[in-house]
Structures are given as C-alpha cells and as structure tokens.
Amino acid sequence: xxxxxxxxxxxxxxxxxxxxxxxxxxxxxxxxxxxxxxxxxxxxxxxxxxxxxxxxxxxxxxxxxxxxxxxxxxxxxxxxxxxxxxxxxxxxxxxxxxxxxxxxxxxxxxxxxxxxxxxxxxxxxxxxxxxxxxxxxxxxxxxxxxxxxxxxxxxxxxxxxxxxxxxxxxxxxxxxxxxxxxxxxxxxxxxxxxxxxxxxxxxxxxxxxxxxxxxxxxxxxxxxxxxxxxxxxxxxxxxxxxxxxxxxxxxxxxxxxxxxxxxxxxxxxxxxxxxxx
Ligand code: N1C
Numbered sequence: 001x002x003x004x005x006x007x008x009x010x011x012x013x014x015x016x017x018x019x020x021x022x023x024x025x026x027x028x029x030x031x032x033x034x035x036x037x038x039x040x041x042x043x044x045x046x047x048x049x050x051x052x053x054x055x056x057x058x059x060x061x062x063x064x065x066x067x068x069x070x071x072x073x074x075x076x077x078x079x080x081x082x083x084x085x086x087x088x089x090x091x092x093x094x095x096x097x098x099x100x101x102x103x104x105x106x107x108x109x110x111x112x113x114x115x116x117x118x119x120x121x122x123x124x125x126x127x128x129x130x131x132x133x134x135x136x137x138x139x140x141x142x143x144x145x146x147x148x149x150x151x152x153x154x155x156x157x158x159x160x161x162x163x164x165x166x167x168x169x170x171x172x173x174x175x176x177x178x179x180x181x182x183x184x185x186x187x188x189x190x191x192x193x194x195x196x197x198x199x200x201x202x203x204x205x206x207x208x209x210x211x212x213x214x215x216x217x218x219x220x221x222x223x224x225x226x227x228x229x230x231x232x233x234x235x236x237x238x239x240x241x242x243x244x245x246x247x248x249x250x251x252x253x254x255x256x257x258x259x260x261x262x263x264x265x266x267x268x269x270x271x272x273x274x275x276x277x
Contacts, residue, residue, distance in 0.1 A: 020037045045140045045149050051153060052132040055205035059092060059128055061166060067091045070163070073142040077153075078142075078160035081142045085171035092128050099182040099273075105202040106189040107223060108261060114187070117266050120273035121185065124176045133172075137164055173201045183217045184210060185275075188239075190224035190256060196238040207242055212249035220254040223262060 046065065053061035071084040102121040104111040115121045124130035141154035141164045155163040186202065188195040196203050210218060220239060224231055234254035243252050255277040265276035 020244040026220040059095045080164040082167040094179040101180040101184045103186040109186045115270045181214045190222040207245045217251035
C-alpha cells in the first residue's frame with residue numbers, strides 16, 4: 001500500500017519512540033543488574049571492614065582484608081573451619097591482657113555499655129578484628145570457583161558448624177582466651193534459666209582455653225534483677241558445667257550482682273581499677 005509523506009513521518013516517529021523506550025529500559029535493567037552484582041561482590045562487608053579498621057592505628061587494613069577473604073573464598077558455605085582464620089589472627093595478634101579480660105554470654109549490650117565506660121576491662125570487641133566484625137547482622141561467605149565475597153545466601157549461625165561467621169568468632173574468641181592472664185571476669189545473664197548453654201562460644205571455646213598458671217582465676221558476675229522471684233543464682237547447673245570445664249588449677253568464683261549496681265558502675269565509673277561490685 002502507498003504511504004504518503006505524513007504517513008512516513010508518523011512511522012519514523014513511532015520507530016524513534018520504540019527505540020527510545022527500549023534504550024531506557026535497557027539502561028534501567030543494566031543498572032539494576034550492575035547494582036545487584038556489586039552488592040553480591042562487596043556487600044556491606046568490605047566498606048564496613050575498611051571504615052572500622054581505619055579507626056585503629058598501626059594496622060595494614062588492606063593486608064587484614066586480604067587475609068580475611070582468604071579464609072572463606074573458594075570454599076563452600078559450610079566448609080570453613082576456624083583454622084582457616086589462622087593467618088588473619090597471625091596478622092593482628094591479640095595482645096596479652098592481664099587482669100582485664102572480660103568474657104560474656106547473653107549480656108552483649110550490657111557488658112559493652114560497661115566496658116565502654118570502664119577502661120579497666122576489655123572485651124574481644126576492643127581488639128581490631130573483634131571491633132571490625134562486630135556489626136549486628138553482618139554476614140559473609142564465599143563460593144567454590146569464585147574469589148568474591150557474598151552476603152546473600154550465606155548460612156545462618158546454626159545451619160552448620162563450619163560456617164564462615166561462626167568460625168571467625170570461634171577463632172577470634174580462642175585467640176582472645178589464649179591471650180588472657182591473671183584474673184579473668186565473665187559477665188552472665190542471671191535472668192535466663194541457662195546462663196551458659198553448651199553451644200555458647202564461651203563454653204565451647206573460651207573457658208576450655210584459659211590456661212594456668214597464666215590465668216589465676218575466673219570470676220563470674222551473674223547479673224540478676226532486684227526482687228525477682230524468677231531467674232538464676234550461682235548454684236545454677238550451667239555454672240557448675242563451666243566450673244567442670246575450667247582447669248582445676250584456676251580459682252573459680254561467682255558473684256550475683258543486681259543490674260542496677262552495674263548501671264551505677266556505668267553511670268559513675270571509678271578512677272581506680274578495682275572491681276565495681
Ligand atoms: O556465644 P557466646 O554469646 O557465648 O559468645 C560470647 C563470647 C564472648 O566472651 C566473646 O569473647 O565469645 C566471644 N564472642 C564475641 O566477642 C562476639 N561478638 C559478637 C562471640 N560472639 C560474638 N558476637 C556475636 O554474638 C556472634 O555473631 C554470635 O552470633 C553472638 C554470640 O553471642 P552469645 O550467644 O550471647
């Protein structure tokens with residue numbers, strides 16, 4: 001059929017419109033794919049790692065990142081043993097800490113509020129690696145055949161023993177316990193029935209690695225509530241298990257401390273390094 005001049009122009013305009021819409025769609029699709037690829041590659045782990053690492057002086061953050069990545073890249077999600085992090089720990093060894101080590105289980109917020117104000121006690125999160133990776137919800141893993149860090153599709157803490165996040169905390173906790181000396185303190189939650197579960201890092205790793213004569217004593221600070229009929233005390237069975245796991249030559253003490261007393265220690269920290277309970 002014959003098409004006049006205006007018809008040809010109309011056709012051209014339609015073609016141009018289709019081409020423009022298609023181009024815009026292509027750009028949008030490419031942008032979405034690129035963002036997703038970038039998210040898969042770096043997730044939030046790398047920027048978080050560097051930003052937090054840089055707040056510590058004297059560490060080569062690039063070298064630490066490389067050692068960190070080597071632990072889990074090219075490995076299946078559930079095939080990262082704690083030993084995979086040995087080179088990372090060797091690159092940022094935990095300084096020996098005498099009479100200041102503070103361990104904890106199920107008291108994460110309270111213990112860190114306390115150690116933030118009371119510099120006489122240090123937790124693993126005061127060391128560079130503990131600080132850098134102690135971000136709620138931060139997760140990472142690798143994949144066989146890839147050098148990338150993934151943040152989606154990674155196993156959860158309880159999915160398998162040798163998952164990259166759990167193995168990191170196992171290894172870092174082991175290094176922290178190995179560096180402990182003198183009197184060690186552990187803050188526990190006395191508002192729950194089992195303050196130390198068999199699966200806790202504290203029980204599985206840390207208590208067993210405290211070694212005499214370097215470590216002289218372990219003091220449990222069991223944080224309890226005022227006038228509470230529920231909750232636990234120092235006679236709790238899980239604390240007896242801790243005692244059993246502890247080398248017999250290390251002295252064991254347990255003290256029930258009311259949470260408001262800990263709060264007082266946070267609100268008005270003392271200048272001297274004596275215990276606040
Ligand atoms: O399993 P937990 O406690 O007994 O581990 C606590 C114990 C502390 O003494 C620390 O030295 O192990 C060390 N540790 C950490 O420092 C740490 N920071 C953040 C172990 N786990 C740590 N996390 C995260 O908290 C980790 O991702 C895991 O999910 C929890 C474990 O806390 P928990 O069960 O209260």
